[in-house]
Amino acid sequence: MxxxxxxxxxxxxxxxxxxxxxxxxxxxxxxxxxxxxxxxxxxxxxxxxxxxxxxxxxxxxxxxxxxxxxxxxxxxxxxxxxxxxxxxxxxxxxxxxxxxxxxxxxxxxxxxxxxxxxxxxxxxxxxxxxxxxxxxxxxxxxxxxxxxxxxxxxxxFYNKQEYIKVLGDSIKEYLSDKDWDKILFSYHGVPERHIRKSDITQEHCKIDGSCCNTPSPAHEFCYRHQCYETTKQVVKYLDLKEGQYFTSFQSRLGRDPWLQPYTDQTIEDFAHDGVKKLAVVTPAFVSDCLETLEEIGMEGRDEFVEAGGTDFYAVPCINDNDDWVDVLAQWINE
Missing domain, CATH: 3.40.50.1400 (Rossmann fold)
Structure with missing residues (x-):
């Protein structure tokens, strides 16, 4: 059974x-x-x-x-x-x-x-x-x-088109009646060493800005590549233009280097650079949690406003969205 x-x-x-x-x-x-x-x-x-x-x-x-x-x-x-x-x-x-x-x-x-x-x-x-x-x-x-x-x-399933569609549609629906200047795709951070440890080739992942865009078997287990690819696929689906979006990483712990750019610093930099209306999406999570509701929705909002921003939109995760339920059921039944 x-x-x-x-x-x-x-x-x-x-x-x-x-x-x-x-x-x-x-x-x-x-x-x-x-x-x-x-x-x-x-x-x-x-x-x-x-x-x-x-x-x-x-x-x-x-x-x-x-x-x-x-x-x-x-x-x-x-x-x-x-x-x-x-x-x-x-x-x-x-x-x-x-x-x-x-x-x-x-x-x-x-x-x-x-x-x-x-x-x-x-x-x-x-x-x-x-x-x-x-x-x-x-x-x-x-x-x-x-x-x-x-x-x-x-x-x-970061690159499965049915997931990208659910994520893209949820973003589009939430922001449909909102005026925004830029969308930030914020992913949960991990230490850089985790990326290298997960590299099955033991030589591809340099975290140098090019390896994630160079085809390699390492991408099957590369968190950094998969985050950037998620952004790329959603950007394509939503037809966003260069300069309308950015990718960052949140929730670092300790002194070792973690994936950059960091979300908290990025949020402040945007406000200092004149971005007034910011939307933040958290595609590493399918369910809203402490990292999305408090770290982004509360701390991130406060950081943005204190730095000069005016409107901050924390886009909800796909949670129990009916379209997401249908996708999961489809994968199971297949």
Missing amino acids: KGVLLVNLGSPDSTETKDVKRYLGEFLMDERVIDTPYLLRLFLVRGIILNTRPKKSAAAYKKIWWDEGSPLIVLSERLQKKVQAKTEFPVALAMRYGNPSIKAGLKELHDKGVTDVLMIPLYPQFAMATTETILVLADKLQKKFFPKMRLTHIPA
């Missing part, structure tokens, strides 16, 4: 500092998130970060928390229910960190008699800290707890 497991990032169980600390501990101790030797990672996370960051993060979560719970969880549950209504295969939901766990999602399908699971990581672009960590953990869990279960997955 076949079934489907939708997997998103995850969220703390509540905005209480203890729950945020537990969530951040699981997230940051992932060797594909902070890819340092275990003892160093343990020192950084438990010795430094978890002593300061949870309280600040809890305050940020409180700003965006809904009555029903975490926006990311609520939106993911809505998506799962809508997709289930469009297919005869059992569809379960899991989070890489927090609840419901991937183990719980696999067990739910196992208890329904599912032996063949199609996993759908809800990330358009491949990255070590997103798609890869989901697939690696699922594989470990399958071998240990569900040995008779077979796992397959849908690869990164």
Whole structure:
């Protein structure tokens, strides 16, 4: 029997500092998130970060928390229910960190008699800290707890035209009655070393402005290339002109170089350069979450206005958009 497991990032169980600390501990101790030797990672996370960051993060979560719970969880549950209504295969939901766990999602399908699971990581672009960590953990869990279960997955869908159409249409619809000067495509950042580690050729990724535009097998697992390609495809679909759009990367952590240009600096630079009306799209996420609602929708807006901008539009993610539901159901049924 076949079934489907939708997997998103995850969220703390509540905005209480203890729950945020537990969530951040699981997230940051992932060797594909902070890819340092275990003892160093343990020192950084438990010795430094978890002593300061949870309280600040809890305050940020409180700003965006809904009555029903975490926006990311609520939106993911809505998506799962809508997709289930469009297919005869059992569809379960899991989070890489927090609840419901991937183990719980696999067990739910196992208890329904599912032996063949199609996993759908809800990330358009491949990255070590997103798609890869989901697939690696699922594989470990399958071998240990569900040995008779077979796992397959849908690869990164950043360039699938049906996804580009859904994303492009959602942007067009949201901005249809708004006057804007420039659109910023802001993707979640990753350390530059992650790009090089994911390079299956071990020589292509130079992060020099040209490698992402030079055809290579490395692009199958290159987050940077896939982000720029997403922008390129949406720009083409929306018929945007040169100078109307820009690509940047957000949410950097630590002192090591991360993908640039940085979103916060870009937002300020735009305002200083005379951009008055800015729209920001976050195509690395399919569901609105802390990074889209608070970091972009609140912090980004404040930075833009303080630097001289007037109108700031945080374009919602595709969430449980009916067209997106139809696309997922189509991929599943095919």
